[in-house]
Amino acid sequence: MSRVLDRFDLRILEVLKSQGDIGPVEMSAMVHLSASQCSRRMQQLRAGGYIARIAAVLDADKLGIGVNAYVLLTLRSHEPEWLDKFHRRIAAMDEVLECQALTGEADIILKVATRDLHSFNSFLTRELLTAPEVATARSSIILENLKSTTALPVRFAQ
Structure with missing residues (x-):
């Protein structure tokens, strides 16, 4: 159910990408449309698949997450059953x-x-390196988070 997005749709998406829990009344003040128009457009954007899901961004420090890393893996096989496993x-x-x-x-x-x-x-030695599908693993610990976002650029929308 794709449709052409107009400037109001794009503004709504811009707001939603940072404030996913905003309601139509608050949205109307931000995009200068009526609350009913915002509600309708927000529903259409969800139904059209432009909004994949709404999620909370949790605080890693408060949850006790102290290490973030990237791990590069080489697989032993690219056979479909190995990949599925x-x-x-x-x-x-x-x-x-x-x-x-x-x-x-x-x-x-x-x-x-x-x-x-x-x-x-x-995790690395007991979960990843012991997995039969994994041949090698190289890891890099993230020292400082300079930018982290889930906000996709909407300017490319068609």
């Missing part, structure tokens, strides 16, 4: 925040969050 294994790991397939030397990149270096080492 690997996908299921990664999906079950709470520590894995993101998992993407790559071109280049590594096959997979993971973004991982753990309590501390000890728990990261345990």
Whole structure:
């Protein structure tokens, strides 16, 4: 259900990407449309798939997350059954925040969050390196978070 987005739709998406829990009344003041128009447009944007989901951004420090890292994996095989097993294994790991397939030397990149270096080492050695689908792993600890966002640029929308 794709449709052409106008400037009001784009403004609504701009607001929603940083304030996902905003209601139509608050939205109307920000985009200069009536609350009923905002409500209708917000529903259409959800129904059209422009809004994949609404989620809370949790505070890592308050949750005891002290180590974030990227892990580059090389897989032993690219056979479909091996990949399916690997996908299921990664999906079950709470520590894995993101998992993407790559071109280049590594096959997979993971973004991982753990309590501390000890728990990261345990995760790496007991969960990832023992997985039969994984041939090698290289990790890099994030020292400082310079930018982290879930806000996609809406200027590319068509």
